[in-house]
Amino acid sequence: MKSIGLAKKARPQEEIVRFALLACALISIATTIGVIYSLSVETFQFFTHPAVSVKEFFTGRQWSPNFQNNQHFGIAPLVAGTLVITGIALLVGIPLGVGSAIYLSEFASNRTRRIIMPILEILAGIPTVVLGFFAIFTLTPILRSFIPGMEPTNAMSAGIIMGFMLLPTVSSISVDSMRAVPQRLREAAYGLGATEAEVVMKVIVPAALSGIVAAIILAMSRAIGETMIVVLAAGQKPNLSIDPRETFQTMTAYIVSAATGDLEPGTPPALALYAVGMMLFLITLVLNIISHYVVNRFSEKYD
Amino acid sequence: MAHVVVPENHVTVRTDSIAPEDAIVNAEDIKLWYGDFQALHGCSIAIPKNQVTALIGASGCGKSTFLKTINRMNDLIQTVKIEGSMHYNGIDLYDKAIDPVEVRRKIGMVFQKPNPFPKSIYDNVAFGPRLNGFKGDMDALVEKSLRSAALWDEVEDKLKQSGLSLSGGQQQRLCIARAMATEPEVILMDEPTSALDPIATDKIEELIHEIKKEYTVVIVTHSMQQAGRVSDRTVFMHLGHIIEEGPTDLIFTNPQHEMTEKYISGRFG
Amino acid sequence: MSNLTQNTLLTPEERKRLKARQRTGGILKFLTVLPIVLAILLILFVFLSNINNAFVWQTIKRTGSSSGMLFDKKEVTSQEKGFELELEARGDDPAETLSDEENRRKFLLRSRIDHLPEANGEKDKVIVWTSRDKIVDQRPYLEGRRLKSELAAEAAEEGYDFALNPLLDKAFLTRNGSSRPHLAGFRTAIVGTLWVIMLVILLSTVVGVGTAVYLEEYAPKNWFSAVLEVNLRNLAGVPSIVYGLLGAYTFVRSWQMGSSILAAALTLSLLILPVVVIASREAIRAVPSSLRQASYGLGATKLQTVNNVVLPNAVTGIVTGVILAIARAIGETAPLVMIGGAGFISTIPGGWDVLFDRFSVMPLQIYSYFIVPDGNFREVASAGILILLSLLIAIYFVAFLIRLRFERKW
Numbered sequence: 004m005k006s007i008g009l010a011k012k013a014r015p016q017e018e019i020v021r022f023a024l025l026a027c028a029l030i031s032i033a034t035t036i037g038v039i040y041s042l043s044v045e046t047f048q049f050f051t052h053p054a055v056s057v058k059e060f061f062t063g064r065q066w067s068p069n070f071q072n073n074q075h076f077g078i079a080p081l082v083a084g085t086l087v088i089t090g091i092a093l094l095v096g097i098p099l100g101v102g103s104a105i106y107l108s109e110f111a112s113n114r115t116r117r118i119i120m121p122i123l124e125i126l127a128g129i130p131t132v133v134l135g136f137f138a139i140f141t142l143t144p145i146l147r148s149f150i151p152g153m154e155p156t157n158a159m160s161a162g163i164i165m166g167f168m169l170l171p172t173v174s175s176i177s178v179d180s181m182r183a184v185p186q187r188l189r190e191a192a193y194g195l196g197a198t199e200a201e202v203v204m205k206v207i208v209p210a211a212l213s214g215i216v217a218a219i220i221l222a223m224s225r226a227i228g229e230t231m232i233v234v235l236a237a238g239q240k241p242n243l244s245i246d247p248r249e250t251f252q253t254m255t256a257y258i259v260s261a262a263t264g265d266l267e268p269g270t271p272p273a274l275a276l277y278a279v280g281m282m283l284f285l286i287t288l289v290l291n292i293i294s295h296y297v298v299n300r301f302s303e304k305y306d
Numbered sequence: 307m308a309h310v311v312v313p314e315n316h317v318t319v320r321t322d323s324i325a326p327e328d329a330i331v332n333a334e335d336i337k338l339w340y341g342d343f344q345a346l347h348g349c350s351i352a353i354p355k356n357q358v359t360a361l362i363g364a365s366g367c368g369k370s371t372f373l374k375t376i377n378r379m380n381d382l383i384q385t386v387k388i389e390g391s392m393h394y395n396g397i398d399l400y401d402k403a404i405d406p407v408e409v410r411r412k413i414g415m416v417f418q419k420p421n422p423f424p425k426s427i428y429d430n431v432a433f434g435p436r437l438n439g440f441k442g443d444m445d446a447l448v449e450k451s452l453r454s455a456a457l458w459d460e461v462e463d464k465l466k467q468s469g470l471s472l473s474g475g476q477q478q479r480l481c482i483a484r485a486m487a488t489e490p491e492v493i494l495m496d497e498p499t500s501a502l503d504p505i506a507t508d509k510i511e512e513l514i515h516e517i518k519k520e521y522t523v524v525i526v527t528h529s530m531q532q533a534g535r536v537s538d539r540t541v542f543m544h545l546g547h548i549i550e551e552g553p554t555d556l557i558f559t560n561p562q563h564e565m566t567e568k569y570i571s572g573r574f575g
Numbered sequence: 576m577s578n579l580t581q582n583t584l585l586t587p588e589e590r591k592r593l594k595a596r597q598r599t600g601g602i603l604k605f606l607t608v609l610p611i612v613l614a615i616l617l618i619l620f621v622f623l624s625n626i627n628n629a630f631v632w633q634t635i636k637r638t639g640s641s642s643g644m645l646f647d648k649k650e651v652t653s654q655e656k657g658f659e660l661e662l663e664a665r666g667d668d669p670a671e672t673l674s675d676e677e678n679r680r681k682f683l684l685r686s687r688i689d690h691l692p693e694a695n696g697e698k699d700k701v702i703v704w705t706s707r708d709k710i711v712d713q714r715p716y717l718e719g720r721r722l723k724s725e726l727a728a729e730a731a732e733e734g735y736d737f738a739l740n741p742l743l744d745k746a747f748l749t750r751n752g753s754s755r756p757h758l759a760g761f762r763t764a765i766v767g768t769l770w771v772i773m774l775v776i777l778l779s780t781v782v783g784v785g786t787a788v789y790l791e792e793y794a795p796k797n798w799f800s801a802v803l804e805v806n807l808r809n810l811a812g813v814p815s816i817v818y819g820l821l822g823a824y825t826f827v828r829s830w831q832m833g834s835s836i837l838a839a840a841l842t843l844s845l846l847i848l849p850v851v852v853i854a855s856r857e858a859i860r861a862v863p864s865s866l867r868q869a870s871y872g873l874g875a876t877k878l879q880t881v882n883n884v885v886l887p888n889a890v891t892g893i894v895t896g897v898i899l900a901i902a903r904a905i906g907e908t909a910p911l912v913m914i915g916g917a918g919f920i921s922t923i924p925g926g927w928d929v930l931f932d933r934f935s936v937m938p939l940q941i942y943s944y945f946i947v948p949d950g951n952f953r954e955v956a957s958a959g960i961l962i963l964l965s966l967l968i969a970i971y972f973v974a975f976l977i978r979l980r981f982e983r984k985w
Contacts, residue, residue: 017878021793027785028794031807031852034845038817041824099610106607112384119611121975124899126614128967129621130906132938133960136945140953141624167617170610187421191481193382195434195488196411198593200600205433210424221812228814230909231938235945255816255909262823262913263946280820284813291812394584403582408593412584439592 042284045277054271060278066241066257068272069264076275078282080241084251088162088237089226091247095166096222100173101215107174108181109203127171135235138164143236152248156238159247165232169222176221180214180302181207213301217294224290228283230255254279312547312565314347319562321552324352330492330522331413336375336390338368338546340383345371347546348390353492353539358514358523360537360554362530364569368546369526373494376524377413378406394492411438413492414485419501420477422469422484427452427461430469430480434488447487454520455483456513475506482513486521493517495525499532511536530570534558542566622964628957630741632719634712634726713951743958752919752935759955761962764940766923767836768905771936774840775847775904780897782844783851787893790852791859792881811849818846819913827914834915837930842910847900854896858889891981898974902967908938919943937963 050057055076063077103123107116143160147153184207192202208215238250239260252260258276266273326332329352338346345368353359361369371380378399380386392399399409411434422430431448432440440447448465452458457479461472469480478498485493495514499507514523514536527533533540534554541551542565550557550566561567583590659669672678714722716739723737750760786807794800822842832838862885870880886893916939924932935943937959944956 014876014878017876020878021789024785024789024793027782028789028803030782030845031786031803031810031848034810034821034848035806037825038813038821041821041829042817045824099613102607103610103614106604106611110604110607121971122611122615122618125968125971126618128899128902128906128971129618130908130938130963130967132906132908132942133621133625133964136941136956136960137621137624140628141620167614170614174610185421187417187419188423190379190382190415190417191421191423191484192433193379194377194410194415194417195437195484196407196409197433197437198407198596198600200603201437201596204603205437206423224812225814228816230814230816231942234909235942255814258816258820259909259912262819262915277820277824280817284817287812287814287817288809291809294812295808397582397584401582404584405593405597407597408584408589411589437596438589 038284042277042281045274046281048269049271049274049278052271052274055275064243066252068261068275074271076271078254078279080243081252081254081257081279083243083245084158084233084237084241084256085227085253087158087245087247087251088165088233088253089223091159091162092165092169092226092229093219093223095163096169096173096226097219099166099170100218100222101177103170104174104177104181104215105203105208108178109207110199123171123174126167129168131168131229131231132235134164134168135161135232138232138236150248154238154248154250156236156250157248158237158251161233161236162247164236165226165229168229168232169226172225173215173218173222176218177211177215180211180218183214184210213297216301217298220290220294220297224287224294227290228255228287230259234259254283258283312347312545312549316347316547316549318350318548319550319552319566321550321556321562324354326352328352328354330355330395331376331524332391332393333372333376334391334393336372336388336392338371338375338380338389339387341385345546346375349543349546349548350390351541351548351551353522353524355491355522356518356520357538358518358525358536359539359541360533361524361526361541361543362528362533362569363543365528366545367543369541369543370496371546372543373496373524373526376492376494377415378409379415381406411488412490413494414488414490416478416481416485416493416495416498418497420474420481422472422477422480424468424470426466427469427472427480428465430484431487433484438488451483451487452480454486454517455479456509456516457483473506475502475509478502478506478510479513482510482517486517490521492522492524495523497526497528500528507532530558542569544569622961625957625960625964627715627717628954629743629961630716630739631713631954632716632723632737632739634714634719634722634737713954715954741958742954743961747958748962751923752940759944759952761937761940761959763920763923764935764937764959765962766925767934767939768936770836770924770929770932771839771843771934772901772905774836774930775843776897776901778840778844779847779851779900779904783848783897783900784855784893786848786852787855787859788881788885791856792877792885807849807852811853815846815907816909816913818842819910821845822910822914833931834917834933835931836924836934838914839911839916839934839936842914843904843907846907846910847904850900850903851897854900855889855893858892858896859885861892862888891977895974895977898970898977902970902974905936905970906938906963906967908942911936911939912942917943937966 049055050060054074060076060078062079063075064079065075065077066080067073067075107119111119138160139156142164143153143155143157146157146160147155150159153159188206188210189202192206197205233251233253233256237253237256239252239256240250241252241257242249244251257279261272261276266276331353333352334350336346336349337344349368349372351359361373363369374380375388375392376399380388388400394409394413398404423433425433428448431451432444435444435447449458452461457476460476461467461480464471469477472480478501482493482498499510502510511532514525517523518538525533525536527536537554539552540554540557542549542557542561542563544565550561550563552562557566558570561570585593655673658673662669662672712722713719719737719739726737747760748765749762752759752761752763790800790803794803819842822838822845826832826838826841827834830838832841866884866888867880870884875883917933917935920933920935922932924934926932941956941959941963944952944959
């Protein structure tokens with residue numbers, strides 16, 4: 004026992020390293036505190052500003068922070084923009100993501116899978132500013148050529164491209180959960196005379212459903228927080244509407260426009276940026292927590 | 307065990323012969339390769355209707371592989387190549403026109419580990435019939451199947467609960483009920499009790515006795531005692547060959563081949 | 576009992592039904608391949624549309640010697656040389672105009688040289704100084720080619736010149752940023768990205784791998800470790816723009832770093848930290864515990880075991896994880912917009928206080944082309960996008976090779 008005590012004294016570097024590693028780990032905690040603090044300070048200032056009312060923020064229907072005579076801070080139009088685009092993105096991204104996951108997990112040969120996985124990784128790696136450019140300069144002109152009333156910046160184009168952006172996220176998490184379904188359930192279904200597709204649709208997908216739902220919720224959170232695609236392709240006009248052909252400003256797009264717009268610090272429009280950021284942070288946080296809850300609560304436990 | 311070599315031209319020792327009209331499954335010269343490895347070297351047996359046939363042998367002897375050739379489960383493995391013929395009621399199961407799906411529809415299977423779906427007990431049993439577009443009274447079919455598997459009394463009031471909530475032995479009986487619900491003629495069982503405790507094993511063995519009135523059962527087991535208890539006929543396999551087959555009591559009391567004798571008396575395996 | 580004529584086990588209805596089931600299955604299988612095909616098409620489409628935009632054809636109408644002309648490629652070797660040629664053609668003295676600060680400024684304001692891609696390359700490089708809207712027409716590659724063949728007959732008589740003027744050429748990489756589309760270069764952005772990413776690699780690897788080692792090898796199983804885990808998981812889901820707000824408030828303003836390289840690097844490091852930690856933890860966890868026990872069995876301390884056994888065996892996974900995280904950082908735009916990264920800066924970051932230099936990075940530069948009202952920047956943006964995408968694909972390819980080469984043996 005004495006030797007252990009000696010060894011400890013002889014190796015102070017062991018303790019130093021342990022401490023240094025702990026410090027590294029604490030940086031992530033500091034980051035969270037930093038995020039919450041930096042958002043809270045200005046958000047608090049925003050809500051306590053005489054020109055702002057909390058009630059209007061949550062229930063008002065007009066967002067016009069820069070109109071001197073008609074200044075309104077009702078977040079509804081920004082939320083509408085975010086939801087319309089997120090909705091379109093999910094409409095596109097869920098079938099693409101889940102479909103490709105089924106193919107990769109159940110139908111593709113190992114060889115094909117090894118080729119396709121890196122391709123999806125590349126899709127996931129395309130910077131969103133690039134996708135935004137593609138949405139506004141390539142996809143939008145195409146859509147406008149056959150959809151009447153489509154505005155030059157619109158929710159649909161941004162949403163469709165965002166759906167493709169979500170594909171790899173939804174796909175990879177869904178693949179993981181489908182691969183986690185034990186082989187013996189596949190055997191059981193084949194043994195009962197199920198076709199390949201029936202095994203997938205009636206056994207594998209239901210058994211992996213919690214993972215797929217979690218993937219979708221996570222994708223939703225990513226869609227809500229996505230910035231560059233909407234800044235480029237969806238426009239900068241607060242719009243309380245559900246028509247995907249119209250221009251919308253999302254929460255993230257407002258944050259960008261406010262940050263690049265030479266606003267005087269401390270004025271309500273500049274502070275609003277942080278209040279909107281706080282909303283964004285809270286919404287995505289709740290979605291992430293739900294996503295994890297779904298995985299833990301509803302996933303089947305196999306021995 | 308592995309050092310005991312079986313000559314490639316080994317001829318299966320048969321204590322009796324089965325009249326073709328009594329056999330429901332007829333395997334002739336089945337050879338099977340996993341890639342380059344040959345797992346079965348020309349296996350031929352006839353499996354008589356409404357009897358229990360046990361496949362025994364040391365692990366790795368190919369008994370599970372052979373079992374799976376009967377309902378074409380090996381087709382699911384990409385590298386497998388099969389030669390020979392497998393007739394079921396006179397129909398070649400490996401005919402080009404035959405879909406493996408219909409084979410498995412007629413020849414059910416129960417696996418080593420209980421594998422109920424993460425669905426309700428009811429849905430587990432109804433799974434097969436639903437696939438086949440069963441039009442009759444589903445409730446009645448589910449009840450009948452669960453009764454046949456001696457599980458009805460235990461699950462009668464919890465049909466909506468997950469199949470995974472049952473004990474291991476109950477799960478395996480659920481799987482047997484599920485297999486019977488598609489109304490197959492043959493049920494293959496791949497070491498169905500290897501994951502179960504002795505009491506649950508007893509129940510399954512009893513059940514096998516019961517169901518052979520209506521079904522033909524082929525069971526793979528690593529336990530000779532079990533083969534002795536449940537089977538009418540026993541097939542002894544070694545290194546991908548069928549060494550000897552015949553009525554169980556004969557095999558156990560008077561084995562003809564030296565290897566069978568050694569295995570039965572526990573001198574190897 | 577036996578029926579030798581039959582080649583099915585099923586009744587005719589069952590047989591029919593099975594056929595239908597298999598058909599449905601076939602359709603389903605096709606439907607699951609479709610997303611992959613669409614994804615691949617999108618990637619190709621993104622590439623091709625940017626190539627189409629970056630490689631433009633210019634149609635220049637010859638309207639007399641005074642309004643437009645082509646210079647031979649040998650003459651125009653630099654931007655400055657282009658100015659000289661333009662001044663000569665106008666009948667001014669280049670040396671006089673360009674050396675005088677005031678005259679130079681006036682000239683540059685009026686100069687139409689902005690239709691000149693750095694003209695030290697191919698024959699088709701053009702200088703034009705007439706009003707561009709009338710005389711010079713710039714079209715994406717495919718459209719330009721079509722126009723060229725349409726005008727082919729007229730071209731000879733009426734006087735059209737066609738020039739393939741890729742905006743993406745060697746000079747684009749070496750020119751600094753500029754507010755004129757055809758003089759805009761990517762050098763500032765490339766250098767900025769290099770500086771920022773170097774710092775990000777340093778910071779995120781040290782802190783990320785440190786955190787991973789702590790969590791996997793040191794952390795006791797208690798509430799504090801659980802908090803760390805949950806916290807990391809949630810950080811991974813925080814939108815990047817929120818990291819931008821953190822950076823803007825904390826690094827840029829509170830810590831008074833300004834919109835500097837350091838602030839950008841810190842922000843991006845925090846952003847990719849959870850990704851690095853998760854990848855590193857997976858790599859560390861994949862090291863079999865038998866190896867650790869063998870090390871402890873030989874009397875090694877924890878530190879020695881981590882250094883000599885765990886990290887060497889996990890290094891491939893860690894490196895791949897870091898590379899992929901870095902690829903993400905290279906493409907991030909929103910957080911850097913928040914901390915005030917510049918679109919156009921004319922000086923290259925460098926020197927002893929480089930960390931506090933203002934900066935631009937590639938995606939930011941691309942975004943800045945979008946903000947300026949000049950439509951010609953769209954083609955410049957495509958040139959930038961091609962460079963950014965090529966870099967990222969190269970990075971992904973390296974990660975792919977590493978994974979292929981060092982796939983785990985145990």
